[in-house]
Amino acid sequence: MRFERKRLPEGKHSLAPAFDSTLSHQLCWFSSAFRRGLRDSGRASWVVAVALSLQFAIQGCATHGSDFARHGGDLTRAKDRVAELLSRAIQIETPNPPGDEKPLAVYFSKTLRNAGIETRVVDTPSGDSKIGRAAVWGVVRGSGERRPIVLLSHLDVVPADPDAWQNDPFAGVRDGDYVMGRGSIDAKGISVTHLLTLIELAKREAPLKRDVIFLATPGEESGGAEGAGYVTRERPDLLGDAEYLLTEGGGILIRGSDNPTLWRVAVVEKSPCWIRVVAHGTPGHSSVPPLDAAVPRLIAALERVGRIESSIRVVPEVAQMYRALAKLAPPDDAAGYADLHHYLTEDPAFRDRFMTLRFQAALVTNTLTVTVLEGSSRTNVLPPEAVAHIDARLLPGESCERFTQRVEEAIADPGISTEELLSFETRSSSADTPLFAAIEAIAAKSDPPAHVVPSVSIGFSDAHYFRDVGVTSYGFTPRAMRREDYSGVHGHNERADVGSIAAAVTTLIEILEELDRRD
Numbered sequence: 404m405r406f407e408r409k410r411l412p413e414g415k416h417s418l419a420p421a422f423d424s425t426l427s428h429q430l431c432w433f434s435s436a437f438r439r440g441l442r443d444s445g446r447a448s449w450v451v452a453v454a455l456s457l458q459f460a461i462q463g464c465a466t467h468g469s470d471f472a473r474h475g476g477d478l479t480r481a482k483d484r485v486a487e488l489l490s491r492a493i494q495i496e497t498p499n500p501p502g503d504e505k506p507l508a509v510y511f512s513k514t515l516r517n518a519g520i521e522t523r524v525v526d527t528p529s530g531d532s533k534i535g536r537a538a539v540w541g542v543v544r545g546s547g548e549r550r551p552i553v554l555l556s557h558l559d560v561v562p563a564d565p566d567a568w569q570n571d572p573f574a575g576v577r578d579g580d581y582v583m584g585r586g587s588i589d590a591k592g593i594s595v596t597h598l599l600t601l602i603e604l605a606k607r608e609a610p611l612k613r614d615v616i617f618l619a620t621p622g623e624e625s626g627g628a629e630g631a632g633y634v635t636r637e638r639p640d641l642l643g644d645a646e647y648l649l650t651e652g653g654g655i656l657i658r659g660s661d662n663p664t665l666w667r668v669a670v671v672e673k674s675p676c677w678i679r680v681v682a683h684g685t686p687g688h689s690s691v692p693p694l695d696a697a698v699p700r701l702i703a704a705l706e707r708v709g710r711i712e713s714s715i716r717v718v719p720e721v722a723q724m725y726r727a728l729a730k731l732a733p734p735d736d737a738a739g740y741a742d743l744h745h746y747l748t749e750d751p752a753f754r755d756r757f758m759t760l761r762f763q764a765a766l767v768t769n770t771l772t773v774t775v776l777e778g779s780s781r782t783n784v785l786p787p788e789a790v791a792h793i794d795a796r797l798l799p800g801e802s803c804e805r806f807t808q809r810v811e812e813a814i815a816d817p818g819i820s821t822e823e824l825l826s827f828e829t830r831s832s833s834a835d836t837p838l839f840a841a842i843e844a845i846a847a848k849s850d851p852p853a854h855v856v857p858s859v860s861i862g863f864s865d866a867h868y869f870r871d872v873g874v875t876s877y878g879f880t881p882r883a884m885r886r887e888d889y890s891g892v893h894g895h896n897e898r899a900d901v902g903s904i905a906a907a908v909t910t911l912i913e914i915l916e917e918l919d920r921r922d
């Protein structure tokens with residue numbers, strides 16, 4: 404593959420063409436900021452004359468103000484704008500640990516400010532970061548008739564091994580319609596979608612009824628306690644009594660020409676229950692093994708833990724999800740989807756078909772996986788401790804404390820201790836809201852009409868922090884992807900289709916405008 408590189412002022416490389424900052428664009432920004440000032444002050448007659456003299460600029464905005472419009476927008480320019488922002492966001496490296504998200508927060512904040520949008524960089528606890536950690540916040544004010552909606556993403560990414568990638572994972576290289584790099588999907592592509600949505604909304608003549616808040620936080624990949632958790636705990640003022648929030652965890656799934664496109668809107672997540680298991684034993688030289696050596700003790704305990712059975716349980720949110728999928732199910736499964744609990748209990752053939760697919764089994768059972776193992780670093784040395792980490796994912800409504808007790812009962816060894824590393828209980832958000840109805844309305848208008856499914860997410864995001872403080876939160880970004888597009892997430896060669904991000908901006912604006920009509 405051949406890539407044409409272009410030097411950026413910062414000394415990084417990108418294929419993204421420079422954003423067209425012609426005089427008329429600048430006039431657009433100026434005039435939109437000017438109109439907002441006029442609206443806010445509601446006086447100062449002298450400015451009317453100036454406003455009239457800017458009429459040309461305002462009319463100019465109406466004709467080319469949005470490259471993200473469904474009709475009449477310049478798609479090539481919209482894609483270039485997406486690629487420019489996304490490449491730069493990837494180049495500002497934020498692998499967690501340690502995160503170092505502050506420079507990216509500053510970049511996003513500057514981008515919002517350049518578009519005349521009120522914004523702030525919010526320092527958060529820095530942990531091991533020498534560079535600093537921060538969240539970035541911005542708002543396009545509405546008329547205040549309704550409570551705000553938050554567009555949430557995260558600034559950090561998981562680390563990437565450059566040797567396993569085709570290109571430097573932090574170069575943000577553009578290849579045709581794709582930008583490659585760590586975070587291009589998870590979640591810098593979402594940040595860019597939200598950023599451009601605010602920039603487009605700021606150009607509107609009439610405000611929406613709600614404030615639309617941009618929020619991108621650090622530390623999501625390590626649990627979010629010092630990122631989104633910090634914001635909800637210490638800076639609730641930034642949320643402004645928000646009613647709704649949209650974040651990662653769902654999206655538009657393209658399933659080939661024979662199957663309707665699905666819009667998956669996550670209303671709840673499974674809850675993580677991470678447990679550290681420590682086996683204690685007599686240390687020393689391994690030529691004379693003691694009966695209580697730590698490593699064999701741990702292995703025996705994990706073997707018992709592995710036999711813990713999880714019974715099948717259909718929580719209401721999973722039942723709701725499969726009811727919505729019933730009309731799309733293969734004929735043999737339609738009745739089972741419509742009444743999942745009954746068929747999983749009573750129809751062994753259906754149960755076998757359903758449970759064979761691992762992601763389906765994970766929706767109706769608790770799962771348990773041993774991930775970390777630590778013993779001695781030397782072949783002939785007995786360590787005093789052997790350690791394992793268990794990543795359990797519990798169905799909504801289950802408690803990690805009770806699950807840990809079950810693990811301890813299975814281990815049944817006083818020489819082994821357990822400790823909870825991470826856990827939270829999950830709440831769900833209702834699918835019976837004007838926002839959900841607005842998403843359904845826009846899905847119905849898409850060509851061909853798409854099918855909306857209130858879904859349950861197997862993984863977790865920062866949404867739970869916001870559900871805990873009463874914000875109706877959906878895992879949904881209206882970006883169209885195929886199943887195979889997700890393979891790079893947390894893996895190698897992660898890449899995002901800039902056209903799908905440009906389209907997501909358009910769709911998100913349509914959803915917000917539809918919500919506004921319903922409010």
Ligand SMILES: [Zn+2]
Pocket residue numbers: 557589590623651
């Ligand atoms: Zn993510």
